[in-house]
Amino acid sequence: MKLSRQLTLSTAALGLMVCGMLGHITRDAWRRYDDTGAGLQALRLTQSAMVAAEKLSAERGPVNAVLGEQSGGDPARRERLRQARAATDLALLQLERELRADVGRQLQGYDAPHPVAIEPLYAALGAARGEVDRLAAQTPATRPPAQLQGAIARMFALVPLALDAVTNYTLLSEQAYPRISRTLIKARYAVELREYAGRLGSILTVPLITGQPLTLAEHEQMNVLRGRLQLLRQQIQMPFRVDGNPPALTAAIARMDRVYFDGGQQLVTEIEQASRAGHAYATEPGQFAQRYVPTMAPIVAVRDELLRAAQAQAERDRDHALRELWIAALSGVAILLALTLLLLIVRRRVIVPLLRATRAVIRLGNGDYSRDPGGAQRADEIGDMLRALSTLRTNSIERQQLELERKRLIEELRKRADTDYLTGILNRRAFAKAGNRRLHHARERNELLAVLLFDIDHFKSVNDNHGHEAGDQVLIQVSELVRNELRDGEILARHGGEEFVVMPSNCTREQAGLLAERLRSAIAREPLTISGGQVLRVTASFGVASASGPQAALDDLLHQADLALYRAKRNGRNRVE
Numbered sequence: 073m074k075l076s077r078q079l080t081l082s083t084a085a086l087g088l089m090v091c092g093m094l095g096h097i098t099r100d101a102w103r104r105y106d107d108t109g110a111g112l113q114a115l116r117l118t119q120s121a122m123v124a125a126e127k128l129s130a131e132r133g134p135v136n137a138v139l140g141e142q143s144g145g146d147p148a149r150r151e152r153l154r155q156a157r158a159a160t161d162l163a164l165l166q167l168e169r170e171l172r173a174d175v176g177r178q179l180q181g182y183d184a185p186h187p188v189a190i191e192p193l194y195a196a197l198g199a200a201r202g203e204v205d206r207l208a209a210q211t212p213a214t215r216p217p218a219q220l221q222g223a224i225a226r227m228f229a230l231v232p233l234a235l236d237a238v239t240n241y242t243l244l245s246e247q248a249y250p251r252i253s254r255t256l257i258k259a260r261y262a263v264e265l266r267e268y269a270g271r272l273g274s275i276l277t278v279p280l281i282t283g284q285p286l287t288l289a290e291h292e293q294m295n296v297l298r299g300r301l302q303l304l305r306q307q308i309q310m311p312f313r314v315d316g317n318p319p320a321l322t323a324a325i326a327r328m329d330r331v332y333f334d335g336g337q338q339l340v341t342e343i344e345q346a347s348r349a350g351h352a353y354a355t356e357p358g359q360f361a362q363r364y365v366p367t368m369a370p371i372v373a374v375r376d377e378l379l380r381a382a383q384a385q386a387e388r389d390r391d392h393a394l395r396e397l398w399i400a401a402l403s404g405v406a407i408l409l410a411l412t413l414l415l416l417i418v419r420r421r422v423i424v425p426l427l428r429a430t431r432a433v434i435r436l437g438n439g440d441y442s443r444d445p446g447g448a449q450r451a452d453e454i455g456d457m458l459r460a461l462s463t464l465r466t467n468s469i470e471r472q473q474l475e476l477e478r479k480r481l482i483e484e485l486r487k488r489a490d491t492d493y494l495t496g497i498l499n500r501r502a503f504a505k506a507g508n509r510r511l512h513h514a515r516e517r518n519e520l521l522a523v524l525l526f527d528i529d530h531f532k533s534v535n536d537n538h539g540h541e542a543g544d545q546v547l548i549q550v551s552e553l554v555r556n557e558l559r560d561g562e563i564l565a566r567h568g569g570e571e572f573v574v575m576p577s578n579c580t581r582e583q584a585g586l587l588a589e590r591l592r593s594a595i596a597r598e599p600l601t602i603s604g605g606q607v608l609r610v611t612a613s614f615g616v617a618s619a620s621g622p623q624a625a626l627d628d629l630l631h632q633a634d635l636a637l638y639r640a641k642r643n644g645r646n647r648v649e
């Protein structure tokens with residue numbers, strides 16, 4: 073597989089792995105963020121349900137005051153009852169609104185009990201208030217104690233309905249966001265504490281109205297409630313395992329201990345003691361409610377402090393989760409960008425130069441040195457490689473030039489070895505090679521072969537009379553003259569000194585004689601101009617020999633021609649024999 077493809081595939085695989093990992097991290101961060109959001113939502117619902125439960129509890133105070141009045145309708149008490157009812161209605165409306173807006177959106181998907189429907193609570197509340205109003209319309213003396221008890225019991229029965237909602241929303245909050253569960257459980261205890269504190273006070277309502285002592289059952293009921301209140305108080309006081317209670321919560325608990333457990337319960341104890349002693353009660357229900365109810369406010373403050381702590385924790389966690397989500401998403405994008413950039417850099421800085429280098433190596437291998445691989449300005453390893461290739465190209469060009477020069481020199485040497493240095497025609501050695509080749513050829517085809525040997529007459533006198541250099545010029549001009557007379561395929565060579573040899577192809581003795589005659593007359597006819605402008609005329613004597621058949625040998629042929637030449641010299645020169 074090619075390197076560029078391998079790189080693309082491995083980068084893609086790496087990118088996928090990084091994407092998968094980041095997807096996982098981002099999904100986790102998103103889930104945490106979503107959980108804290110859902111937790112906050114559930115927390116708001118829990119808070120609304122707790123406020124509704126508290127308002128329902130609080131409504132019992134004015135109810136007791138109105139039902140416990142001694143004479144006629146007290147407008148101030150009625151007004152307090154109206155205000156308490158308005159506060160309850162507002163809290164329920166708030167809860168209902170949040171339920172409609174939020175449940176099914178944020179909290180969907182959590183396997184929690186379905187929050188209680190608000191309608192049964194409204195029905196029970198309507199019925200209880202109707203009963204209270206009916207009794208309040210009667211004069212105090214005509215209000216039967218049993219019916220008063222019934223009306224108060226109905227009011228009591230409302231709170232568990234709201235507490236059910238509290239419990240369910242608390243569970244939802246816990247499930248959506250477990251980190252705040254301990255705080256919410258404590259808040260739930262505070263709500264219960266407020267409810268039981270209210271109940272403790274409410275037990276006294278009827279005895280205070282009727283002026284009767286508390287019954288044994290009422291004493292026992294009060295002891296049970298006190299026990300529960302102590303238990304809940306201890307649970308709330310118990311510090312959180314990791315961080316302990318926050319200072320604001322510690323202060324709220326201390327205030328609750330002082331105001332309610334010391335002050336509020338003291339009021340209850342005083343009435344209990346008067347009942348046991350058989351004394352008349354020093355207070356009537358309205359006055360008692362006015363003194364007792366405010367002592368329960370710090371309990372609600374503790375609850376609110378706990379809810380505030382839970383909310384602060386959830387918001388902190390949500391901000392943290394959001395920050396992590398951003399970090400995961402941004403680092404994912406940054407890693408992917410870095411990978412892409414790396415791929416592009418490697419492709420541009422490594423793969424492309426490698427491909428260029430490969431092409432350059434192939435070109436060099438094929439002997440094409442036309443283009444330089446380039447990249448000399450790069451300071452990295454690829455630059456080193458390209459520079460090495462450039463050097464290789466330069467060396468190869470030099471080597472190629474040397475090789476050409478060597479070939480040219482060899483060719484020149486070969487030529488020189490075969491060429492007569494003076495006349496430029498073949499020398500005796502080259503003639504022997506060419507002549508033997510032709511002889512061999514003639515033998516194969518059974519052709520006739522002839523040799524003409526000629527020698528310039530009285531050449532010595534040319535040298536003697538005109539100088540050796542003039543003799544050289546005569547030799548050169550005679551060879552040129554003869555070469556011009558010959559046709560292609562007719563070999564001319566200097567056989568030595570002033571002696572030349574001609575070998576025509578496939579030629580009879582007669583044809584060779586005619587050729588010799590033609591050459592002889594051309595030499596004799598041609599005036600030769602030597603340096604200094606002097607004109608000379610020379611003649612030459614020719615000896616002709618021919619041979620055919622397998623026995624023919626070049627030396628024999630030359631020997632016979634030489635004999636014929638000798639005869640021509642002897643017979644007067646400038647002739648053909």
Ligand SMILES: Nc1nc2c(ncn2[C@@H]2O[C@H](COP(=O)(O)OP(=O)(O)OP(=O)(O)O)[C@@H](O)[C@H]2O)c(=O)[nH]1
Nearest residue numbers: 527528529530531532533535540541543544569570
């Ligand atoms: N200038 C010159 N002279 C040469 C060369 N080679 C041989 N000679 C001369 O050629 C002459 C040959 O002389 P000879 O063999 O006596 O023959 P000739 O004078 O031609 O007389 P015949 O052949 O009998 O007609 C000698 O003087 C050689 O020195 C050469 O390359 N240049």
